[in-house]
Amino acid sequence: MEKALAGKKILIVEDEPVFCSLLAGYLRTLGAKVLVASNGAVALQVLGREAHIELILCDLDMPVMNGIEFIAKLTNEGISIPVIIISATNKMAEIDEVLRLGAKDVLLKPVSDLNEIKKSVLAYLHPTVFMSGAIEQNNLNKDWLTLKHNSDEALNMLKQLQPPVSQVIAHCKVNYRKLNMIDKPGLILDMAALSDNELAFYCLDISRSKEYGVISALLLRVVFNSLLQEHIVHHSRRLPSMAGILNRINNLLEGAGLQGQFPLLLGYYHTINKTVLLTSAGLHASIKSGNRQIQLDSGVPLGTLKTICSNQVCSHSAEWQCRIWNTNSQINLMLSSMYSG
Structure with a gap:
């Protein structure tokens, strides 16, 4: 044999x-x-x-x-x-x-x-x-079920995975401050490099779905990892389709049986050409660069409709701040490209 x-x-x-x-x-x-x-x-x-x-x-x-x-x-x-x-x-x-x-x-x-x-x-x-797909889906369902019944453990895992408050990523200096009301689940932030000169981040409000908020945040990390790897493998000069990504995430949340509203904001920054993209589905946000400030309409949260019509803004800046907030929490992001010009 x-x-x-x-x-x-x-x-x-x-x-x-x-x-x-x-x-x-x-x-x-x-x-x-x-x-x-x-x-x-x-x-x-x-x-x-x-x-x-x-x-x-x-x-x-x-x-x-x-x-x-x-x-x-x-x-x-x-x-x-x-x-x-x-x-x-x-x-x-x-x-x-x-x-x-x-x-x-x-x-x-x-x-x-x-x-x-x-x-x-x-x-x-x-x-x-x-x-096989059946085995993978079965294992995934078991994992979600385990996490659902151990919400404190899942929340602790999320806290451990929060990014450092100050770091250099994709040749960009990034700092942030998070303000949450005591004992209130708030905004979950995540960010990663797409390439040597591109970074992406998202902010998810887990307070709108008491049963599935934490689980949705962990699922989103899995999706985000997959999107990062796809971008690395199939890298092109085109800007990412933020609306397409939001709808893909919306479909995955629905397919996983996670019910509720999941306000989400996606961000993208190219540190060489200084392009900033923000897309929101249910979260308030604003960009400030110098004396210029742009307000982004919140839009409809994920989990509300089959197809999400998101709001997007595009800007260009070497140094900028992004404020993201809901009724209980806010995050202030400060980004500065290390490329001159």
Whole structure:
């Protein structure tokens, strides 16, 4: 009988010799051809000389080049080999970042059962067999059901995933302040780089749906990650279709059975040509640049209609502020391009 991983070439990127040896030996018993690298820099050298590597198993905390830097390098160079993270990290932000960069799965150390690694490896080497649409949808429904019955845990997860109040992203200095009424669920902010000179952000009001507000925020993060990866893979010079993205999110919320109103604002900034796009479906917002201020009509929240007719503004500025608010909360964003001119 043919072994499960017969003929498959797998690269392990791991700086712990004992675990690396254990994992390599296990995969070889399943028929895989295994290559090893002690950090991301060595792994890139292996990829440069070895053809037909089908899967990468990668740690995060490594010297010289860590796992996040390694995956970012793969993404920037257009290397589309699936990556599964195996790490002892307890930082949600790190897990979130590698998933946004395109990692297919994250397994946490210590790994007590190597069969869990086998299942994950098979799922991405044989997706038509192990990852049918029915299985994926069933797993998704189970995850949502678990989170629905553990709303405090889900809310705590959201808080951990909030972006830092000050950071540099896509050559743009970003700062923000959030003001929420005590004991009131408020506005959830998220942002990420689309490229070296583009960033996107969204703001979701989770207070309008008591039952599904937190769950919708977690689902939106999944959708946002997917949109980021699509933009990276199919990057073009055209500006993103903000209205199209809003309607896509609206359909996904409906398809997931999440009922209620979900006010949402999407933002986009190109730090070279200074283009600012804001699209709102149910949230108040304004842009201020110098002495100029633009008010954005709130529009209709997601979850209200089958098709959303959103309101959008377009502006150009090297430095600008965005105020987003509802009845209980507000967020003040300050953005400044690091490109001169």
